[in-house]
Amino acid sequence: MNVTIESSGDLMIAYLIGELDHHSAAExxxxxxxxxxxxxxxxxxxDFKNISFMDSSGIGLVMGRYRLIQNYKGQLEIRxxxxxxxxxxxxxxxxxxxxxxxxxxxxxxx
Numbered sequence: 497m498n499v500t501i502e503s504s505g506d507l508m509i510a511y512l513i514g515e516l517d518h519h520s521a522a523e524x525x526x527x528x529x530x531x532x533x534x535x536x537x538x539x540x541x542x543d544f545k546n547i548s549f550m551d552s553s554g555i556g557l558v559m560g561r562y563r564l565i566q567n568y569k570g571q572l573e574i575r576x577x578x579x580x581x582x583x584x585x586x587x588x589x590x591x592x593x594x595x596x597x598x599x600x601x602x603x604x605x606x
Contacts, residue, residue: 506538513546521553540565545576
């Protein structure tokens with residue numbers, strides 16, 4: 497698992513890559529938390545476009561980053577999740593704390 501973080505002004509985007517499970521979550525949390533503590537963004541986007549697998553650790557990762565960004569009066573957005581992942585996140589209550597946006601797939605039949 498890897499995470500790439502981009503920051504510009506009050507916006508920070510964390511691009512999550514690979515598998516998000518209990519083995520990788522701690523390292524990802526550390527990288528994102530360190531960047532948040534340093535930059536203190538008002539908007540955090542967690543981008544799931546390149547996630548190939550996620551277990552319940554992904555829910556915990558989102559909830560923890562939400563709590564941290566709240567310390568800076570910030571907002572959280574979850575972006576590029578699959579429809580199945582979106583449903584799981586909604587059932588876990590994440591839609592009450594963050595906007596959850598599905599991945600936009602190109603339609604090559606047009």
